[in-house]
Amino acid sequence: MPLTLQPIIRLLLDDTGTTRIVATTSEDGSPYAVISPFLHLNHDGFFVHLELLETSITNRNLLRNLWFDRKAAINLTGKDGRSVLVKGVPVKAIISGPIFSEYYTKVRQAFGDADLSTVWLIKPVEIVNETYAERKIEEETQYPFSVHLDRLVNRKKSTQKKDRP
Template sequence: MSILTENIQVLLQDSEAAKVLATVDNQGIPHIVSDNTITINDEGQIIYLELIETSRNSVNLVNSIWFKRKVAIHLSKGEESYQIKGYPAYSIICGPVFEHYYKLSLERNPEFDLSTVWIIEPDEVINDTYDARKNKEREEHPLITHLDRLAK
């Protein structure tokens, strides 16, 4: 069972939603890519389609598997915003699952040359909407407020 709510799963399947994948290299330097093809499979795992074999993301994802490093996915549409953290579980470079996503990528753009299907296991979800962040700050830090709020 996935930790992703139905609402988040719908957003992950929405091609209009903004989706950003963040990885880090061996020195901890972040690398971020925006990719609206990030989606979810039937098992609740996040799917990232890498088109370039030697991309910085591909190298970072391999290192994340080797050294058990988390990746982050930012997901937003309108006022909704979420951060999903998880671990790359494995990559697929051949077989029926690869062929399925290869055909989908060609439908999006006949020039695409799919390199790897990455499976990311979600581990943590943070509601990153303004209201959720504001409420969390007020709960955790009730004494912090802007002076103009006190003057009312």
């Protein structure tokens, strides 16, 4: 069973304005990222990525990740700036059968004369909140001495202006 997912992930996936990215690494470790318009969670809590092209770099990288138990990353970024990174491992590549046929029909309805190579199931193993506003507060709380000096000076000046009559 996959990791228990935070509600923010389902909210972002339910929003059509969310950017959905799947990132993989090549054999030599080079990163490769693509937009995944069909990315969603299935009823078992696995991310489903539909790969349309058989020879795509993402398809090859995910296959290698499956064979060698390597991780892929999923980034979900909403229009409002909320952002979540999910690290996961590909656990299944579906290339035929009823599940494949169901997704193939959806792809054809969306794109017309299109192919579907693989239905990838990715098991989430780690979730990282990457929302800037929240990360900034965390960082300033945990590492108060990492704030740039110019921000401290500007903060002091704005406080002094408020204190003046």
